[in-house]
Amino acid sequence: MSQVLANGFVAGSGYALVGLGIGLIWSLTRFLNFSYGAVYITSAYVAYALVKWAHLPIILSMCIAVLVGACLGGLMEFAVFRTLRRAGSSQFIMFVASFGLLICFQNLVSVVFGDRPRILRTGNVQEGILMLSVRMTKPQILIFLSSVVVAFGMWIFLFKTKAGKIIRATASDPFLARVHGINTDREILYVFFIGSAVASIASVLIGLDTDLTPAMGLNALMMGTAAVVIGGMGSIYGPMLGGFFIGFVQHIGVWKLPTQWRDAIVFAVVILFLVFRPQGFFGKPLKSTDI
Amino acid sequence: MDYIVHILILVAIYSLLVVSLDLALGHTGLVSVAHAAFYGLGAYTSSLLAVRFGVTFGVGILAGMLVAALASFLLSMPSLRLHEDYFMIASFGFQMIVFNIFNNWTELTHGPLGIPGIPPPRILGWKIDSPLEFLLFACFFASLAYFLIIRLTKSPFGRVLHAIREDEIFAQALGKNTLRFKMIAFAISAALAALAGSVYAYYVSFIDPTSFTIMESILIMSMVIIGGAGGPWGPLIGAAMLVMLPEELRFMGFSSSIAANLRQILYGSLLVIMVIFRPRGMAGRFGFGR
Numbered sequence: 001m002s003q004v005l006a007n008g009f010v011a012g013s014g015y016a017l018v019g020l021g022i023g024l025i026w027s028l029t030r031f032l033n034f035s036y037g038a039v040y041i042t043s044a045y046v047a048y049a050l051v052k053w054a055h056l057p058i059i060l061s062m063c064i065a066v067l068v069g070a071c072l073g074g075l076m077e078f079a080v081f082r083t084l085r086r087a088g089s090s091q092f093i094m095f096v097a098s099f100g101l102l103i104c105f106q107n108l109v110s111v112v113f114g115d116r117p118r119i120l121r122t123g124n125v126q127e128g129i130l131m132l133s134v135r136m137t138k139p140q141i142l143i144f145l146s147s148v149v150v151a152f153g154m155w156i157f158l159f160k161t162k163a164g165k166i167i168r169a170t171a172s173d174p175f176l177a178r179v180h181g182i183n184t185d186r187e188i189l190y191v192f193f194i195g196s197a198v199a200s201i202a203s204v205l206i207g208l209d210t211d212l213t214p215a216m217g218l219n220a221l222m223m224g225t226a227a228v229v230i231g232g233m234g235s236i237y238g239p240m241l242g243g244f245f246i247g248f249v250q251h252i253g254v255w256k257l258p259t260q261w262r263d264a265i266v267f268a269v270v271i272l273f274l275v276f277r278p279q280g281f282f283g284k285p286l287k288s289t290d291i
Numbered sequence: 292m293d294y295i296v297h298i299l300i301l302v303a304i305y306s307l308l309v310v311s312l313d314l315a316l317g318h319t320g321l322v323s324v325a326h327a328a329f330y331g332l333g334a335y336t337s338s339l340l341a342v343r344f345g346v347t348f349g350v351g352i353l354a355g356m357l358v359a360a361l362a363s364f365l366l367s368m369p370s371l372r373l374h375e376d377y378f379m380i381a382s383f384g385f386q387m388i389v390f391n392i393f394n395n396w397t398e399l400t401h402g403p404l405g406i407p408g409i410p411p412p413r414i415l416g417w418k419i420d421s422p423l424e425f426l427l428f429a430c431f432f433a434s435l436a437y438f439l440i441i442r443l444t445k446s447p448f449g450r451v452l453h454a455i456r457e458d459e460i461f462a463q464a465l466g467k468n469t470l471r472f473k474m475i476a477f478a479i480s481a482a483l484a485a486l487a488g489s490v491y492a493y494y495v496s497f498i499d500p501t502s503f504t505i506m507e508s509i510l511i512m513s514m515v516i517i518g519g520a521g522g523p524w525g526p527l528i529g530a531a532m533l534v535m536l537p538e539e540l541r542f543m544g545f546s547s548s549i550a551a552n553l554r555q556i557l558y559g560s561l562l563v564i565m566v567i568f569r570p571r572g573m574a575g576r577f578g579f580g581r
Binding site (some may be wrong): 030031032080083084087088091092093094095097099100101102103104106107108110111115140222225226229258260261264265266267270271274275278 | 322368369374376377379381383385387388391394395447496505506509512513516529542548549552553555556558559560561562563566567570
């Protein structure tokens with residue numbers, strides 16, 4: 001039982017990490033951004049290529065991959081979403097464009113690297129460390145620690161600095177922010193950089209723990225989105241708590257049901273949340289009719 | 292020749308899917324990514340009935356449509372009350388759950404192995420099994436759905452749907468029960484998707500869950516967007532373009548797995564380019580700008 005909880009905890013911290021980036025970008029752009037998944041896959045495979053093909057040390061490759069991911073996210077915003085926003089496109093069109101980007105990158109990766117699972121870690125699988133009667137591997141502990149560090153860093157940045165205040169202002173009312181002389185396009189670009197960097201951190205760390213496949217982007221995106229919906233948008237602890245919640249629900253559910261129902265369990269919970277508490281644990285509700 | 296007929300049958304099935312999604316997405320403004328789920332519900336219902344109980348295709352098709360319409364209420368009743376972003380996420384979850392049922396409920400659906408040996412449909416002793424007969428069969432249902440949608444959207448019912456699309460509060464102010472209109476439109480859209488699923492199942496005589504993934508939903512949505520929403524020609528153009536264009540890749544000498552990837556890359560980039568340069572699609576009446 002305690003091992004089940006520990007596994008849920010580890011999975012949950014991964015989802016929380018992914019959800020933090022999704023929630024940040026979502027709060028500014030207000031559409032479900034699938035291109036986040038494209039960044040997620042690309043950075044994991046960049047790290048893989050650097051380690052296995054260029055024989056760089058793993059830590060350095062991971063740092064470069066995070067940088068590449070952040071730049072890719074920024075580039076997508078600059079080239080695609082900014083153009084669409086200026087043309088007055090609706091959120092739905094943005095969502096469609098982001099899905100187009102995800103499809104492109106997922107298949108590009110699949111052409112270059114093939115569909116079979118790739119392993120990022122070097123050397124053999126190490127036995128997990130025994131702590132409080134549960135086993136956790138080093139990457140798993142790293143995922144948990146970095147989710148806490150990233151959440152704390154984002155909290156400091158968003159709530160304790162002026163740059164963060166400007167971003168929050170843009171999120172809460174873009175029009176009013178522009179009236180006050182804030183360059184909202186620039187703020188959205190920054191947010192894409194930060195959010196994509198978080199996505200890349202998540203993907204290289206989770207890639208260390210499991211295998212890389214081209215489908216991992218869509219999967220991470222689904223779980224991260226579920227974390228944001230359950231936790232609620234517009235806060236740091238929302239996606240965090242949502243991530244841990246679905247991690248636990250998933251692993252406790254799988255303990256009783258066959259493993260293949262993992263994803264279905266999560267989405268059943270998401271739909272229940274949408275029906276009974278659409279704003280999530282901590283979010284503010286979107287009104288069904290915005291005038 | 293058979294190859295061309297095969298492509299035309301696919302175009303007919305996809306245009307049926309596209310007009311049905313267009314009713315929800317283009318005419319009513321409901322963004323749902325669960326269309327492949329309803330498509331699959333139709334395919335699975337009619338083929339399970341045909342394989343297990345030997346039910347004739349007419350009954351199978353109607354049963355599939357009924358199942359999809361009922362399932363659509365399950366999704367729309369709670370979530371259409373909410374903000375439209377939430378409806379989209381709920382439809383996303385619905386799609387994933389239905390796919391998981393197809394893929395994991397092995398006692399019923401054989402999971403990833405799929406359902407083989409779906410018998411060809413018979414009408415009064417006439418067995419439809421040659422490609423040309425199937426083309427006729429598929430075109431019959433596609434045009435039936437097509438005219439139904441055109442009649443529907445030109446009727447007072449359709450005008451209410453357009454009003455909801457443009458301004459839901461205004462429609463409410465006119466005393467329309469917009470939730471009910473949206474639910475009915477969504478159910479009709481789901482039922483027609485199920486019809487397409489049954490036609491597809493009878494045509495290929497083997498179905499497995501990979502035909503009903505979220506990617507399929509997005510493909511259908513891309514056809515609506517690229518063809519253009521709300522107009523009479525948009526769905527046909529969208530379906531024809533996205534079915535035929537990638538077929539060219541077959542003749543360019545790529546291995547089949549790479550060709551599949553290239554086809555997806557083509558869809559993806561076409562989608563991005565279209566929404567940037569021509570957000571109304573090739574022949575759309577409504578844009579999605581707001």
